[in-house]
Amino acid sequence: MYSINSKTELAKGSQFLRRLLESGKNKIDHKQDVIPPADTSEAAYYANIIQFIPHLIYGRDQNGVYTVVNQAFADFAGKKIHEIIGKTDKELMIFLNPDQIRMTDESLFEKKQKRFIPLEPFTESSGELYWFQTVKNPVYDEAGEVTEVLNISTDITKRVEMEQRLSQSEIRYRSIFENNYSGIIVIDKDLSIHTKNKAFDALMGEDHEASNDGDLKSYVNETDKRDLLDLLNGLSSRNYEFFDIDVQLTANDGRKIDTICFVRGLYDANLNFTEAVITFQDVTKVREQQKQLEESEERFRTIVENATEALLLLDFDQKKYVDANRSAETLFGYSREEFRNLSFGDLSPKGQANGESVVLGEDYMNRAISGERLVYEWEVRRKDGTKLICEVRLVKLPYPDRNIIRTSVVDITDRKRAERLLNNEKRKLQESNKELIDLNFKLGNQTKQLQEFAYIASHNLRSPAGNIRALLDFYQADPSEENLNFLLEKLDVVATDLMDTINDLAEVVKIKNEVSKEHTSIELQKVMEKVKDSLSEAIKNKNAVINYDFTGVEKIYGPKTYVESIFLNLTSNAIKYSKDDVPAIIDIVAEKTENHFCITVKDNGLGIDLKKHGSKLFGLRKTFHRDKDSRGVGLFITKAQVESLGGTIKVESEPNVGSSFMIEFPLSILEKKQ
Amino acid sequence: MMRRLAIIDDDTIFQFTTKVKIEKLNLADEIKIFGDGEQIFQYLNETILADLPSILLLDINMPIADGWDFLEMYESLDADKKENMKIYMLSSSINPVDVEKADAHPRITKYITKPIQDQVLQEILAF
Numbered sequence: 001m002y003s004i005n006s007k008t009e010l011a012k013g014s015q016f017l018r019r020l021l022e023s024g025k026n027k028i029d030h031k032q033d034v035i036p037p038a039d040t041s042e043a044a045y046y047a048n049i050i051q052f053i054p055h056l057i058y059g060r061d062q063n064g065v066y067t068v069v070n071q072a073f074a075d076f077a078g079k080k081i082h083e084i085i086g087k088t089d090k091e092l093m094i095f096l097n098p099d100q101i102r103m104t105d106e107s108l109f110e111k112k113q114k115r116f117i118p119l120e121p122f123t124e125s126s127g128e129l130y131w132f133q134t135v136k137n138p139v140y141d142e143a144g145e146v147t148e149v150l151n152i153s154t155d156i157t158k159r160v161e162m163e164q165r166l167s168q169s170e171i172r173y174r175s176i177f178e179n180n181y182s183g184i185i186v187i188d189k190d191l192s193i194h195t196k197n198k199a200f201d202a203l204m205g206e207d208h209e210a211s212n213d214g215d216l217k218s219y220v221n222e223t224d225k226r227d228l229l230d231l232l233n234g235l236s237s238r239n240y241e242f243f244d245i246d247v248q249l250t251a252n253d254g255r256k257i258d259t260i261c262f263v264r265g266l267y268d269a270n271l272n273f274t275e276a277v278i279t280f281q282d283v284t285k286v287r288e289q290q291k292q293l294e295e296s297e298e299r300f301r302t303i304v305e306n307a308t309e310a311l312l313l314l315d316f317d318q319k320k321y322v323d324a325n326r327s328a329e330t331l332f333g334y335s336r337e338e339f340r341n342l343s344f345g346d347l348s349p350k351g352q353a354n355g356e357s358v359v360l361g362e363d364y365m366n367r368a369i370s371g372e373r374l375v376y377e378w379e380v381r382r383k384d385g386t387k388l389i390c391e392v393r394l395v396k397l398p399y400p401d402r403n404i405i406r407t408s409v410v411d412i413t414d415r416k417r418a419e420r421l422l423n424n425e426k427r428k429l430q431e432s433n434k435e436l437i438d439l440n441f442k443l444g445n446q447t448k449q450l451q452e453f454a455y456i457a458s459h460n461l462r463s464p465a466g467n468i469r470a471l472l473d474f475y476q477a478d479p480s481e482e483n484l485n486f487l488l489e490k491l492d493v494v495a496t497d498l499m500d501t502i503n504d505l506a507e508v509v510k511i512k513n514e515v516s517k518e519h520t521s522i523e524l525q526k527v528m529e530k531v532k533d534s535l536s537e538a539i540k541n542k543n544a545v546i547n548y549d550f551t552g553v554e555k556i557y558g559p560k561t562y563v564e565s566i567f568l569n570l571t572s573n574a575i576k577y578s579k580d581d582v583p584a585i586i587d588i589v590a591e592k593t594e595n596h597f598c599i600t601v602k603d604n605g606l607g608i609d610l611k612k613h614g615s616k617l618f619g620l621r622k623t624f625h626r627d628k629d630s631r632g633v634g635l636f637i638t639k640a641q642v643e644s645l646g647g648t649i650k651v652e653s654e655p656n657v658g659s660s661f662m663i664e665f666p667l668s669i670l671e672k673k674q
Numbered sequence: 675m676m677r678r679l680a681i682i683d684d685d686t687i688f689q690f691t692t693k694v695k696i697e698k699l700n701l702a703d704e705i706k707i708f709g710d711g712e713q714i715f716q717y718l719n720e721t722i723l724a725d726l727p728s729i730l731l732l733d734i735n736m737p738i739a740d741g742w743d744f745l746e747m748y749e750s751l752d753a754d755k756k757e758n759m760k761i762y763m764l765s766s767s768i769n770p771v772d773v774e775k776a777d778a779h780p781r782i783t784k785y786i787t788k789p790i791q792d793q794v795l796q797e798i799l800a801f
Binding site: 462466467490493 | 685687690691692694698765766767769
């Protein structure tokens with residue numbers, strides 16, 4: 001309204017104001033505080049302005065008596081203007097702190113200087129605290145003495161309260177900032193750091209107390225720095241007020257820290273950019289995990305993609321294939337996209353070896369869903385209609401909310417073919433191996449037999465040769481006629497013996513040589529009839545009964561003469577060594593067991609003490625019964641014949657009870673040779 | 675003292691020629707002949723100590739009881755009868771099984787291969 005620049009002007013102003021208010025007094029009804037009808041005078045005009053100005057205007061004299069107040073003051077005091085004029089604060093009880101007010105006034109009377117009090121508490125009589133900003137102007141008289149103090153007070157309570165609230169809020173935010181787990185910094189446009197919180201220093205591995213504010217540039221690489229500066233430019237020109245960016249920070253110890261930065265611009269009242277707040281979120285671990293996951297996924301993907309086996313993922317609920325690898329494309333001839341439109345049945349022919357494809361497949365899938373890992377052979381149908389024999393494996397994959405079955409398919413057509421070939425080869429090999437073993441066994445037997453034969457031959461020929469020598473020595477020592485006759489007589493015996501021996505041995509040699517020459521079908525019944533025929537006299541003499549039954553096996557194949565000879569020898573032995581007082585009963589049984597064809601000839605005859613003679617029973621020139629017409633050749637020949645047919649012969653016997661001769665032939669004797 | 679000898683062999687020609695040879699060489703005073711192991715065993719069992727042969731020429735291959743059978747039976751003979759008795763095993767067998775078995779047998783003094791040489795007879799019949 002006006003300015004007070006000097007004492008003179010002040011005095012002038014003060015007087016003007018007084019006059020103004022006094023002149024206005026007449027015009028204004030203080031009792032009613034009603035604005036009178038318009039007074040056109042300049043004084044009344046200004047008085048009105050002052051009266052209704054919102055600032056508190058009031059004057060007090062040296063005694064603290066109010067000399068002038070405006071309506072705003074009266075309103076503040078809660079009184080009428082006229083109730084205030086002429087009274088002191090103590091009388092009015094407007095303020096609870098009148099002494100303090102008085103002291104401030106007094107300083108003005110002394111110092112005679114205008115004072116500005118930026119913050120002045122007024123405690124109203126109601127107890128409410130108000131804050132005022134007050135200009136105190138001394139009013140001078142003509143003598144230049146201060147007669148009163150004119151105050152103009154502005155109520156700034158609201159502003160003060162606001163500031164307090166603001167301050168509290170700042171503390172709160174400060175606290176949030178300081179104690180935040182995220183690193184927060186405040187930077188300016190060129191990235192130098194103004195403020196940073198503990199978490200930021202912790203993130204960078206720095207001592208919060210000791211660290212300087214520093215520069216964000218020293219933590220970021222060139223690329224990130226450039227991006228950050230570009231974005232900050234936009235922020236400062238308010239193209240946007242915030243942004244986020246991935247930044248890799250390098251800590252002092254060299255650690256790389258991946259962060260996501262949230263950057264918000266701060267602006268002053270004129271919307272000029274002042275600084276930016278950056279919040280860092282450490283995503284290093286998350287990124288690492290993500291990277292590992294991606295790598296692992298990539299690895300897995302590569303494995304799956306390059307697997308030689310065809311892999312298909314089947315959505316069990318929709319019965320559709322959801323994914324397939326390259327091998328699957330090759331195997332089936334469908335592309336990955338085509339697979340997605342295929343259901344399980346499209347990849348199989350209607351039937352499998354053991355049933356309908358759909359029924360079997362449904363069963364397999366249900367079992368796979370219940371956790372079973374299945375492996376089975378399956379015929380698949382390719383896109384071009386051709387079929388392949390495959391090995392299929394089903395495994396349910398651990399998807400939490402979907403039923404996905406991993407189907408692995410391997411074409412085993414070649415393998416099957418190879419298996420078949422291999423099996424054939426194996427069988428052939430086993431057969432030839434068996435033949436070799438048989439042959440080897442036979443060879444071993446033959447070698448043994450040959451050796452035995454050599455010893456036997458040597459032994460049996462040496463004896464007569466030695467005897468001839470001894471007889472000749474005897475004659476030469478005393479060549480009388482008598483001795484010559486004796487010599488000739490004895491030589492005759494030796495010659496016969498020698499001839500017999502040679503014949504016996506020749507017989508055995510013949511058996512060994514001729515076994516494979518004759519191979520005919522032999523009816524056992526007929527063989528026994530022939531045997532009985534040739535032994536008819538002995539049977540009659542001994543009252544022998546011969547029982548035989550060949551209903552199980554009627555026919556065998558081999559050299560007929562041997563088989564007849566074997567039956568003849570065993571039967572004639574049984575009759576020859578029967579008891580004199582008991583009729584001979586001979587049982588001949590033929591039976592087929594798992595691995596052998598067995599013939600048993602059992603008698604109730606004299607029996608043999610096997611403890612004594614067992615080992616020699618089948619030897620040449622072995623006899624065990626005195627006075628019997630035995631040369632010890634029969635069983636020797638029989639054994640040779642049985643062995644030449646691949647069989648074995650055993651005996652069980654008990655003296656005075658009887659003997660059982662058991663022959664075991666290989667089953668091949670029942671088959672006609674090719 | 676009587677030089678008593680027993681030949682156990684089923685070969686009659688061997689029996690005769692050997693007996694003649696020994697008599698001619700005058701290697702024994704008494705020669706007894708047996709056809710198999712059982713016969714000689716019975717004789718040894720029944721004969722008094724003073725009349726027993728002190729040397730046995732034992733064949734292996736014989737009917738009824740061969741050389742080995744006899745050796746088994748021989749074990750049951752009175753110990754004093756066996757004390758001064760030597761057993762020579764004679765055989766035309768060159769089967770090593772027989773030779774080894776004979777060499778290993780504690781009762782057999784020696785295994786001799788037939789035909790038997792005069793010189794061998796003179797050696798073993800030195801009473």
